Amino acid sequence: MAAMTDILSGFRSVGSERLRIGDDSDAVQPFVAVDPAKLRVEVAAGVSGRLVVVHKKPVAAALSVLLEQDAALQFTEIFLAEAFAETTVMQAARSRCCMTVVQLASANASYRVDLDGAHAESSVGGLFLAAGEEHCVIDLRTAHNVPDCSSDSLVKGIAGGCAVGEFRGLVYVARDAQRTDARQQSRNILLSETARINAKPQLEIYADDVKCSHGATVGQMDADAILYMRQRGLSLAQARRLQIEGFAGDIVRRCGIDALGEALVDAMSRKMEKMQ
Template identity: 70%
Template sequence: MEALRDILRTFRPVGGETLRVAGTGAEPFAAVDPRALRVEAEAGSSAHLVVLHTKADAASLTVALGEGAQLELTHLFAAEAFAEVSVRQSARSRCRVTTVQLTGANASYRIDLDGAEAENSLGGAFLAADGEHCVVTLHTAHNVSDCRSDSAVKGVAGGRAVGEFRGLVYVAPGAQRTDARQQSRNILLSREARITTQPQLEIYADDVKCSHGATVGQMDAEAILYMRQRGLSEADARRLQIEGFVGDVVRRCGVEPLCEAVMEMVSAKMERL
């Protein structure tokens, strides 16, 4: 955790309850334990925002993207926070969300694609141990034609932990040429662990490409056997498999030191799974 905090201290701090983005900037913004934060990105602007929760608290994040604006949002949970996130996107805007729950938490995302050729991509992962409860809720609304969304959420639960994914892709009447994909993949590490997944489609247009899917299963026994035959212990083989499973989500954040710090926290969490 301290390594992650040190990295965030090198980013631009968010002061106050509103972050206005104009132009482009290579250095990310960082907000630690915001209670209420609104992000307003002007047309054609771009930014990267990292939000970290270290307290068991409620939080809200509201994002409004102007035409052609681009936002990279990295959303990290190191405490049992409840967060509601709302993203509204204008024409040709791009938003990429990476959300990682390293403890029991509840994250709710509402994505509204309000302008033609808007795109949203969300990658998520949660790791639940002992009696923790992780929840990810995602509602993606294609309100106009020619928009694209792609979401993939991965869950891992051990001990008596519980994980939940509730996803809905909504395609409004007349929102033709929608391209939407939603996937939920999950691994159970014990007989007592439980993960429920509910991906759904609600479509009111006929010229669309929409798909959704969900899996809940055990670890790959053949892969573990393969690694053990090459000298790894069973515990190390299990840890490497889980790190590989969630690693592609974590590394979406695009800032290498940040990715490495989060992967270290994933490795530490694996000791409890």
């Protein structure tokens, strides 16, 4: 994790329980909060910002994020220890929140996204990598409370050993939230016969003019692809690693910070080498 630590040391540290991103200059250098127990983030109207939250200790955390009109936030949350985190996101009109969640240890992450202003956009990419007897949970509820909002979530899971992974997703569309566009997907890979992944995407729709979809898959690694790579000189471990990197790399790289994305891919690959 040394590379990741070096990268994060170059970000601006959040030193209190409240962070207000009030100027576009804040988007130049990301903010970082390490092991926050409580944090409220506000992004001013028309302003863009980037925030990375890292959990290195097994503690509980409560985060709230408020995006004012036309605000944009690139929010990345990384779990390196067995933490429990609850995050609420409230979005005003035309705001955009792009959230990336990466669990590299047992963790329980809960997210509640409220789209409260017309043309608000939410995008969530999540990944959990569970080994041994780890238990990873991502719980996501996205509420379309007004018309003309969009949301898109893709959560991927990988579990080996006797590990357990869970994704619980709900897209809620209020009665008057017409012209909602919502997509929710969960894709998962099991590396052993004793690992388990439970994926439960759901829709709760009370409007009639909507475009909503959801789905989930749980499967094994592509045996034909592994055989193809082994025939070209790669070991079984190398072939498995390349396939997993191809499966999960798009999630960790979407954080919008190239160096951090590559450090996450490296950390994921090192953990994969120890998984069965």
